[in-house]
Amino acid sequence: MITLTTVPPEPVTRSPKAEQTRQNIVDTAMRLFRAGGYDRTTMRAIADEAGVSIGNAYYYFSSKEHLIQAFYDRMARDVATEAESVLDRETEFAERLSGVLQTWVTVAEPYHEFAGKFFKNAAEPQSPLSPFSPESQQARDDAIQMFRKVMDGSSIKLNPGLRAAMPELLWLLHMGVVLFWVYDDSEDQRRTRTLIDKAVPLVDRTARLTRLPLVRGLVDDMLDLINSLKR
Amino acid sequence: MITLTTVPPEPVTRSPKAEQTRQNIVDTAMRLFRAGGYDRTTMRAIADEAGVSIGNAYYYFSSKEHLIQAFYDRMARDVATEAESVLDRETEFAERLSGVLQTWVTVAEPYHEFAGKFFKNAAEPQSPLSPFSPESQQARDDAIQMFRKVMDGSSIKLNPGLRAAMPELLWLLHMGVVLFWVYDDSEDQRRTRTLIDKAVPLVDRTARLTRLPLVRGLVDDMLDLINSLKR
DNA sequence: ACCGAGTTTTGAACAGGTTCAAACCTTTGG
């Protein structure tokens, strides 16, 4: 799912009418956020514009920030779809990796402005929105699974131990890119794109070096480090 | 100063009385933050407890978050002092680096529990608490300066281009360790200490490899990448 | 002692996110 994180699937059964109201609120909120910015859009304005009461908005979304969450969930679906098509097309490791990462940036672009708000929530260690939280397990696994596909679909040869760890490492790289992106204030997040364009070939070449005897010891120790940090 | 972030040095001349009031407010705030957490401590409570008016608290600290900065500044001084003595003692690169990082963890330990509480506030890109914010420039520079000393005081030999970039890279490594630390829920942050113990030798060995012809091209490209990301 | 120019202090008022008890509506079992 390649995203900062996602909520667990909604367990609640909801009437179609209610679902519609819920959607209406999200849509209205997003429209207003995009028009006037997150901070300057008040919950009162959202409720008014959506034709519901403030209390009702809070019935569906337990906070203003949760509105953004719903937004991200939608984005996650888009990324998954787009990335899939890239992976069907490309066969080179570097192309596959950069394709997935660039897809993320492209899909995420319209939401960059809110990213910080959302990120703030996700950053709190005990928050369920944190990418490391138990609640995010599913989303995390899905994302790692996607990076496994990136590896499996390519014929790159590397240190066997490393290969096994690659999906998780690429997910970490992805988290790093997301982190960079959140803080990237350049026009159209150009710097993030540059980062991906230049970092991916580096990763590619570095990964290939891991079969050299001279580097192999280093890699083994790194894998050992990673292993000893698993909880 | 090795810290998450800090304000630039206060340029304002202040009467001793005023300075005392200011200190009083910070002290009170920190006491209440530790007792009840950042979010649940109100500005009113802080002002009351400190025996000043709300407005007065805002005269000294332009926002609740700025109170935290003052706190960080204090911690930064402690770290700087402690780390200094480590650097006077050690001469090996690995020892110097790990000494500085471990010092940070030790000094920061008492605050770990509530670090997460307000880490989320620092995570927001436009927050002055963000380690990348303009307000943190001074603290960032100080910290980088400290890592420059880590390099300069050791005789490690590495790729010249890399050497120039090392202070900044080590600061980034430090930020990574801080990030890990914030999420580290192990007893006494043991995992963070493990991370430092194992990662530092890896960094050491990797850095030494950068003079090999085979790796040199890689390093140059990495430096080029870093350079092109500077704003 | 008095004046004026800062500096410091005050608290009422404001803004906007959030809560909650009550009212309203829909569905289900009998």
Place this chain on the structure above:
DNA sequence: CCAAAGGTTTGAACCTGTTCAAAACTCGGT
């Protein structure tokens, strides 16, 4: 069709960060 149970809706009230105009204080110069 009725009533109970549960789902949905309401908006006034609450909470807390922040602002601001006015008051109080400090101190060098006369």
